[in-house]
Every structure is written in structure tokens, then in C-alpha cells.
Amino acid sequence: MTSKSYNIGEAELEIMKVLWTAGNPVNTQYISKAVAEKGWKRTTISTFLTRLVQKGALSCEKQGKFYYYTPLISQSEYRMSQTKHLIKDLYNGSIKEFAVSLFEEEKLSASDIQELKAIFEEKEG
Amino acid sequence: MTSKSYNIGEAELEIMKVLWTAGNPVNTQYISKAVAEKGWKRTTISTFLTRLVQKGALSCEKQGKFYYYTPLISQSEYRMSQTKHLIKDLYNGSIKEFAVSLFEEEKLSASDIQELKAIFEEKEG
DNA sequence: ATTTTCCGACTACAGATGTAGAATATATTC
DNA sequence: GAATATATTCTACATCTGTAGTCGGAAAAT
Numbered sequence: 587m588t589s590k591s592y593n594i595g596e597a598e599l600e601i602m603k604v605l606w607t608a609g610n611p612v613n614t615q616y617i618s619k620a621v622a623e624k625g626w627k628r629t630t631i632s633t634f635l636t637r638l639v640q641k642g643a644l645s646c647e648k649q650g651k652f653y654y655y656t657p658l659i660s661q662s663e664y665r666m667s668q669t670k671h672l673i674k675d676l677y678n679g680s681i682k683e684f685a686v687s688l689f690e691e692e693k694l695s696a697s698d699i700q701e702l703k704a705i706f707e708e709k710e711g
Numbered sequence: 712m713t714s715k716s717y718n719i720g721e722a723e724l725e726i727m728k729v730l731w732t733a734g735n736p737v738n739t740q741y742i743s744k745a746v747a748e749k750g751w752k753r754t755t756i757s758t759f760l761t762r763l764v765q766k767g768a769l770s771c772e773k774q775g776k777f778y779y780y781t782p783l784i785s786q787s788e789y790r791m792s793q794t795k796h797l798i799k800d801l802y803n804g805s806i807k808e809f810a811v812s813l814f815e816e817e818k819l820s821a822s823d824i825q826e827l828k829a830i831f832e833e834k835e836g
Numbered sequence: 837a838t839t840t841t842c843c844g845a846c847t848a849c850a851g852a853t854g855t856a857g858a859a860t861a862t863a864t865t866c
Numbered sequence: 867g868a869a870t871a872t873a874t875t876c877t878a879c880a881t882c883t884g885t886a887g888t889c890g891g892a893a894a895a896t
Contacts, residue, residue, distance in 0.1 A: 595883050599800065614843070630885050632844065637883085651893070652843075662812070665801050669813060672797055675724065676790050681813075682823045687787065688794060688806075689827070698807045702814070703828060720853050739873070755855050757874065762853085776863065777873075 592641040594664070600624065601634050602643065606661040611647065611654035717766040719789070725749065726759045727768065731786040736772065736779035 594602060604620040605612065618631055635655060638644040646653045659667075677684040719727060729745040730737065743756055760780060763769040771778045784792075802809040 593882080596800070597884060626884090627886055628843085629887070633885075634883095636845080665812060668797060668801060669809075672793060675721070676793060682826065684794075685810075685813075685823075685827055687790060688810075698810075701807065702810055703832075718852080722854060751854095752856055753873080754857070754875090758853095758855075761875080 592643060594638070594641070594643055597624075597626075598634050598638055598643075601631070601638060602657060602659075602664070603661075605644065605655060605657045611649075611656045613649075613652040613654050615652070617655070717768060719763070719766070719768055722749075722751075723759050723763055723768075726756070726763060727782060727784075727786075727789070730769065730780060730782045736774075736781045738777040738779050740777070742780070 600621055601617060604617050608616065608620075614628075614631065614635065617635070618628065621631065635644065635646070635653075639646050639655075643657065643659055644655050645658055646655045648654075673679060673681055673684045677687070725746055726742060729742050733741065733745075739753075739756065739760065742760070743753065746756065760769065760771070760778075764771050764780075768782065768784055769780045770783055771780045773779075798804060798806055798809045802812070
């Protein structure tokens with residue numbers, strides 16, 4: 587049930603990525619380290635976490651002194667929902683139209699194409 | 712040159728779509744009719760137009776009494792820029808990763824697959 | 837126990853976006 | 867030309883998002 591009734595901002599998404607990559611509940615320190623290169627202040631990260639919890643994208647649970655955060659939407663769910671949104675919005679909902687346009691404009695390596703062909707042949711089977 | 716340094720909101724995008732579909736400069740009345748089903752007030756549409764012009768997504772030119780609007784970014788340019796953005800954001804910039812995930816999760820009809828295979832074979836040639 | 841440190845809550849603020857009322861300009865009609 | 871219709875601009879406001887300061891409480895260090 588991809589019932590994502592919220593949006594995740596670009597900065598917030600960076601937090602989600604950390605959580606997805608971690609694969610298990612992590613606390614703020616962990617997240618802070620993981621996004622250190624962004625240069626966000628501690629409270630900025632806090633705000634993102636709070637909002638993501640409010641939105642229902644994360645859950646949090648206090649263990650000992652810290653909160654531990656867990657994604658409520660998986661990366662692949664999110665990917666799919668965003669991809670569908672894009673296809674619906676921009677390509678009249680037609681995956682085919684989308685794919686054709688994508689592959690016509692992009693340069694895929696020969697091996698990429700091989701791989702994709704293999705996938706299709708499998709599907710076709 | 713996909714040098715889109717602005718964002719187009721979802722509602723604004725609806726306006727862009729009308730312009731892209733029209734294929735030639737159109738005025739506000741035309742746009743109003745085209746988006747009638749959205750139930751937007753006249754001034755709302757005006758605001759969108761003004762903002763899109765400010766952003767550099769549209770140009771407008773007064774002809775007689777009305778302004779006529781023309782997209783400064785083509786639909787395919789916009790599609791590409793958004794698609795790239797999504798792939799970069801969500802799939803580590805890997806088109807292949809993206810495509811694999813897309814086609815593994817989505818159901819394409821047999822004829823869609825045929826068509827795509829044809830495209831690949833062509834590319835491969 | 838007092839100080840220092842760290843975390844999470846609350847508050848704040850600016851820019852973007854969706855939405856539209858009010859005011860003004862322009863054109864059409866009588 | 868005055869009244870009416872329509873278009874365009876200005877102003878306004880709420881929500882969302884990025885960004886962060888401050889405050890209060892808890893934990894760690896001394």
C-alpha cells in the first residue's frame with residue numbers, strides 16, 4: 587500500500603538515506619556523523635528528524651537516553667512512489683512512453699543494454 | 712543546455728503542460744479554458760503565469776490586448792531534467808540501477824516489452 | 837554537588853508554492 | 867463618453883521546507 591500522503595524534502599531525504607543505508611534503528615549521533623559533510627547544525631538535523639516523524643516517514647523510540655529512528659517507508663517503496671509520480675506527472679502515466687524517451691536520450695553502455703535485454707527476455711519467457 | 716536553475720511547482724506544471732500541448736503562444740483565456748477543470752480562479756492562474764515568467768520558464772509578449780505565453784523550456788528538456796534529478800537523487804545516479812528496478816517492479820505488457828527490445832536492438836546494432 | 841556537555845523541545849524566520857481578493861488598467865458596448 | 871466587462875498587477879496569507887537559536891532537562895565529568 588504505497589499510501590504516502592506526505593512529501594519528503596530534499597534535505598529530509600538525506601536523512602532518510604542514512605536510515606535506509608544503516609538498515610537498523612540508529613540515534614542522532616549516528617545520523618549526525620553520517621551527514622557531517624552537509625555541514626548542518628545539530629538542531630537542523632533534529633528538526634528534520636522531528637518533521638519526518640510527524641509526517642509518518644520515521645518512527646522513533648527512546649532507548650536509554652537516546653531516540654532511535656526507524657524508517658516507516660522502505661527505500662524501494664519510496665523509489666517506486668516517486669518514480670510513479672514522475673511518470674504520471676510528466677509522461678501521461680505511460681511507462682512505455684517514459685522508457686522510450688529515457689532510452690532514446692540517454693547513452694547506455696553496451697553492457698547496460700545487454701543486461702536490460704536479458705531482463706526483458708526473462709519477463710517475456 | 713539543461714540549465715534549469717529554477718523549480719516548477721506542481722500547479723505551475725499544469726500551466727506548462729497546457730503551453731507544451733498548445734505548441735504555440737497562447738493567451739490567458741486559452742489557458743483558463745484548458746485548466747478549467749482545476750477550478751482555479753482567474754487570479755490564481757495569473758499568479759502562476761507571472762511566476763513562471765519571473766522564473767524564466769515562460770516568456771510573454773503582448774499582442775494586441777493580451778499577453779501570449781511561450782515556454783522557454785521544452786517538454787522533453789523538462790522531462791529529462793526531472794528524470795535525471797530523480798535518478799541522481801534516488802538511484803545513486805545510475806540509470807542502470809534505475810531501469811533494473813523499474814522494470815523489475817512494474818508490469819509491462821508483452822507489446823511494451825517487444826517495443827523496448829526493439830529499441831535496444833536498434834541501439835545495439 | 838557543581839560545572840560542563842549534550843540532547844531533544846520549542847520558537848523563529850525566510851523563501852517557495854498554492855490560493856485568491858482588491859485595485860487598477862484596458863477594452864467593449866451602449 | 868459612461869457603464870460594463872475583462873485583464874493584469876499588487877497584496878495577502880497559509881503551508882512547506884531549509885536553516886538554526888534558545889531553553890530546559892539529563893548525563894557526564896570533576
